[in-house]
Amino acid sequence: MSKHVWTARPDRILRAGEGFRLDAVDAGATPGFAGDKAVARKQLAVRSQLLGDLQERLYAGSRTGEATDAVLLVLQAMDTAGKGGIVRHVVGGVDPQGIELAAFKAPTEEELKHDFLWRIENRLPAPGFIGVFDRSHYEDVLIARVHGLADGREIERRYDAIEAFERRLTESGTRIVKVMLHISRDEQKERLMERLDRPDKHWKYSPGDVDERLRWDDYMAAYQAALERTSTPDAPWHVVPSDHKWYARLVVQELLIAALEDIDSQWPQADFDVAAERKRLVAS
Amino acid sequence: MSKHVWTARPDRILRAGEGFRLDAVDAGATPGFAGDKAVARKQLAVRSQLLGDLQERLYAGSRTGEATDAVLLVLQAMDTAGKGGIVRHVVGGVDPQGIELAAFKAPTEEELKHDFLWRIENRLPAPGFIGVFDRSHYEDVLIARVHGLADGREIERRYDAIEAFERRLTESGTRIVKVMLHISRDEQKERLMERLDRPDKHWKYSPGDVDERLRWDDYMAAYQAALERTSTPDAPWHVVPSDHKWYARLVVQELLIAALEDIDSQWPQADFDVAAERKRLVAS
Numbered sequence: 001m002s003k004h005v006w007t008a009r010p011d012r013i014l015r016a017g018e019g020f021r022l023d024a025v026d027a028g029a030t031p032g033f034a035g036d037k038a039v040a041r042k043q044l045a046v047r048s049q050l051l052g053d054l055q056e057r058l059y060a061g062s063r064t065g066e067a068t069d070a071v072l073l074v075l076q077a078m079d080t081a082g083k084g085g086i087v088r089h090v091v092g093g094v095d096p097q098g099i100e101l102a103a104f105k106a107p108t109e110e111e112l113k114h115d116f117l118w119r120i121e122n123r124l125p126a127p128g129f130i131g132v133f134d135r136s137h138y139e140d141v142l143i144a145r146v147h148g149l150a151d152g153r154e155i156e157r158r159y160d161a162i163e164a165f166e167r168r169l170t171e172s173g174t175r176i177v178k179v180m181l182h183i184s185r186d187e188q189k190e191r192l193m194e195r196l197d198r199p200d201k202h203w204k205y206s207p208g209d210v211d212e213r214l215r216w217d218d219y220m221a222a223y224q225a226a227l228e229r230t231s232t233p234d235a236p237w238h239v240v241p242s243d244h245k246w247y248a249r250l251v252v253q254e255l256l257i258a259a260l261e262d263i264d265s266q267w268p269q270a271d272f273d274v275a276a277e278r279k280r281l282v283a284s
Numbered sequence: 285m286s287k288h289v290w291t292a293r294p295d296r297i298l299r300a301g302e303g304f305r306l307d308a309v310d311a312g313a314t315p316g317f318a319g320d321k322a323v324a325r326k327q328l329a330v331r332s333q334l335l336g337d338l339q340e341r342l343y344a345g346s347r348t349g350e351a352t353d354a355v356l357l358v359l360q361a362m363d364t365a366g367k368g369g370i371v372r373h374v375v376g377g378v379d380p381q382g383i384e385l386a387a388f389k390a391p392t393e394e395e396l397k398h399d400f401l402w403r404i405e406n407r408l409p410a411p412g413f414i415g416v417f418d419r420s421h422y423e424d425v426l427i428a429r430v431h432g433l434a435d436g437r438e439i440e441r442r443y444d445a446i447e448a449f450e451r452r453l454t455e456s457g458t459r460i461v462k463v464m465l466h467i468s469r470d471e472q473k474e475r476l477m478e479r480l481d482r483p484d485k486h487w488k489y490s491p492g493d494v495d496e497r498l499r500w501d502d503y504m505a506a507y508q509a510a511l512e513r514t515s516t517p518d519a520p521w522h523v524v525p526s527d528h529k530w531y532a533r534l535v536v537q538e539l540l541i542a543a544l545e546d547i548d549s550q551w552p553q554a555d556f557d558v559a560a561e562r563k564r565l566v567a568s
Binding site for chain 1: 344380488494497552564
């Protein structure tokens with residue numbers, strides 16, 4: 001935490017706790033951050049160094065077999081909220097060798113034959129790695145609820161299954177950083193319009209985006225329910241105001257830093273005789 | 285190509301062609317580059333923008349289903365030559381979402397039951413992606429030859445198999461960029477010594493590194509043979525002098541840029557009615 005730019009720890013003030021109300025969040029605010037966009041840009045670069053250093057310590061343990069901990073960043077958001085920018089500008093600042101990135105699209109036929117957590121399990125980060133989920137098992141209680149792909153009873157079962165699943169993960173050493181990037185309905189309209197206005201952005205647009213947008217209130221209700229049911233002390237949700245992309249990126253960076261500082265990986269000890277190896281090397 | 289810093293195209297002058305002799309390469313040279321380390325650092329940042337832009341065009345096609353081409357960067361080198369630095373500082377400059385990174389270690393029991401190209405096939409980049417192989421199928425004609433894990437006849441079979449395999453890949457749209465990072469024996473000694481001197485680098489050291497170093501000449505002979513047998517017009521090898529890390533990074537960046545410029549991806553055309561979507565969006 002750089003105290004001069006933050007007036008409060010984002011991992012605390014953005015946590016969805018008891019009585020959390022999504023409709024009370026101002027997506028255009030920048031809570032806890034004392035600077036502007038220019039300050040944020042510098043801050044992102046400065047903190048990227050620290051994030052990279054912490055990640056290297058974590059990764060080092062994976063090479064020597066000592067690592068027991070991992071980090072899992074779960075990104076959920078309405079379209080255009082900036083998941084891709086987080087991956088590029090925050091995650092992209094650390095060594096790609098230590099990152100396991102999984103983008104979950106509509107499930108395949110094979111995936112649908114299994115329980116909804118099966119494909120998730122297959123993509124969990126190994127000890128020493130930072131896993132990044134671009135969408136996740138939460139789609140199965142969000143889009144599934146909004147489109148009625150599962151009935152209320154099944155959705156309830158899934159909340160419970162997710163809680164048990166995430167408890168197992170945290171107990172076995174994975175820090176789960178759950179992030180909802182929260183944009184306003186107006187901001188989404190502007191961003192979608194930009195994709196329509198620019199031919200080099202057409203590939204990012206799909207008519208389905210407006211279909212989903214028309215269900216905005218249903219999505220917010222589904223998010224509210226999911227946040228209530230699955231924001232646990234060990235795997236809390238963070239709802240990040242994201243109309244300002246620079247703010248959301250800084251926050252997610254700080255959340256990752258906090259998770260890695262909590263793990264507090266130390267450099268692995270040499271399991272060989274350093275002096276003897278030095279002699280062998282000199283003679284080689 | 286930025287003409288003011290390069291006096292010759294690195295993809296041309298570093299190509300291992302007819303009559304190539306590895307022992308004639310000066311690992312400490314910086315052929316074709318007119319600047320020093322400081323210039324190189326700036327150049328890397330500037331060209332990273334272009335690399336990222338080209339990669340985004342390639343990736344866009346994967347999202348719309350139009351992409352038919354991919355890039356595969358194959359990195360081979362003696363220990364400490366800088367593969368990791370290439371991944372971090374060159375590949376790390378582009379959007380992680382478009383990268384498929386595979387680090388090949390000693391084969392598992394299951395992998396050994398299959399032909400040596402089986403595990404390679406499984407990790408090939410999909411159209412629209414840049415695949416990066418940190419070590420590769422070439423280990424099966426390098427370490428395998430040096431340690432006698434396969435006899436001469438089997439090694440010959442593998443050269444032919446690799447040539448046929450890579451021809452199939454290039455014919456189906458993959459640009460294969462094969463890079464040997466070439467360091468001198470003295471430089472390797474210095475880099476290994478640094479790993480022994482610094483406790484935060486011990487995890488990167490293994491006593492086996494000196495064992496392999498003692499077979500230096502055998503490795504150079506194995507590389508020479510592999511370069512002769514598998515540097516084809518469609519999938520040529522580039523031997524990159526790598527005692528100066530900054531030079532090697534710039535070169536690999538240029539090789540990737542050249543491959544992407546060769547593909548010359550265009551932004552996908554909208555497959556929807558832009559005006560109609562604009563109306564729908566405004567009304568939403």
